Amino acid sequence: MDKRTLLLRIKLCPGIGLKGENLAYQWLKNENIGNLDIEEVQAMTINLLREHHLNYQKFAVSFLSRDLNIMVNQAMRKKWITIFDDIYPEQLKEMYLPPVILFYAGNLNLLNEKNLLGVVGSRKCSKYAVQAMKKIFSQNVISHYVIVSGLAEGVDTLGHQITLANRGKTIAVLGTGLDCFYPRSNQGLQIELTKNNLVLSEYDSGIGPRKHHFVERNRIIAGLSQKLLVVEARLKSGSLITASLALQNNRDILAVPGNVNSSYSAGSNELIAAGCQPCLDERDVLGRIVI
Numbered sequence: 001m002d003k004r005t006l007l008l009r010i011k012l013c014p015g016i017g018l019k020g021e022n023l024a025y026q027w028l029k030n031e032n033i034g035n036l037d038i039e040e041v042q043a044m045t046i047n048l049l050r051e052h053h054l055n056y057q058k059f060a061v062s063f064l065s066r067d068l069n070i071m072v073n074q075a076m077r078k079k080w081i082t083i084f085d086d087i088y089p090e091q092l093k094e095m096y097l098p099p100v101i102l103f104y105a106g107n108l109n110l111l112n113e114k115n116l117l118g119v120v121g122s123r124k125c126s127k128y129a130v131q132a133m134k135k136i137f138s139q140n141v142i143s144h145y146v147i148v149s150g151l152a153e154g155v156d157t158l159g160h161q162i163t164l165a166n167r168g169k170t171i172a173v174l175g176t177g178l179d180c181f182y183p184r185s186n187q188g189l190q191i192e193l194t195k196n197n198l199v200l201s202e203y204d205s206g207i208g209p210r211k212h213h214f215v216e217r218n219r220i221i222a223g224l225s226q227k228l229l230v231v232e233a234r235l236k237s238g239s240l241i242t243a244s245l246a247l248q249n250n251r252d253i254l255a256v257p258g259n260v261n262s263s264y265s266a267g268s269n270e271l272i273a274a275g276c277q278p279c280l281d282e283r284d285v286l287g288r289i290v291i
Contacts, residue, residue, distance in 0.1 A: 001033070012075060012204060078178075082101055095222070120221065153186075174200065
């Protein structure tokens with residue numbers, strides 16, 4: 001079994017989690033597995049989990065199961081890349097707990113575009129946020145950046161839509177499998193993005209939305225992007241979590257200032273107060289790019 005297929009099997013196995021997946025990746029990266037059989041791989045992975053005080057019981061029961069064999073065989077027929085592949089973005093490898101497997105639909109070459117701008121914000125965004133995005137997302141911005149967002153309601157959706165309207169390129173990172181549509185209202189948009197743009201997920205088909213998936217999804221948006229724009233965010237929001245993750249990855253953070261009396265802008269205003277760059281128009285996004 002080659003390392004790519006083995007990593008896929010580990011990813012799909014219940015009971016291992018992101019920390020366990022990355023421990024297995026770090027081990028496989030420097031290991032010659034040519035002489036190992038699948039039972040030995042299982043035993044070594046269990047030892048890794050045990051040594052790092054992670055639960056391993058469910059993994060131990062599932063790794064050689066018939067159900068997992070079926071899942072792996074089905075996944076092999078899908079489009080996916082591993083962290084071992086040349087096309088896997090270097091900036092993702094730098095982040096904490098990088099996704100070891102990414103399923104995809106669309107133009108995978110967008111992963112290695114030079115300039116990627118992450119865009120996050122409130123799911124229930126205000127009219128002000130819509131006006132601000134239409135002002136900031138000029139043709140110049142769209143032509144220089146691939147826009148990365150999460151295909152959620154509100155700011156995410158608008159970011160993808162404005163990009164498409166300006167014939168730009170955009171990447172959507174999902175918190176579900178690629179065959180799920182969340183929110184349902186974005187089904188048409190998600191299908192459209194699979195044609196000439198890119199939709200990514202670290203989850204296999206059939207996996208629906210779960211609360212912790214969106215935090216995990218946010219770390220991929222933060223890791224992919226050279227810059228992250230926070231359009232509108234409440235305090236203790238997913239957008240602020242994404243900004244925190246981006247800061248940990250040494251990314252540039254921009255935030256759209258808002259009404260000090262608006263709860264919608266409380267988070268983005270706090271970012272600015274903490275030292276993040278205010279974003280007023282395209283010049284703030286394009287400041288380091290020679291046009």
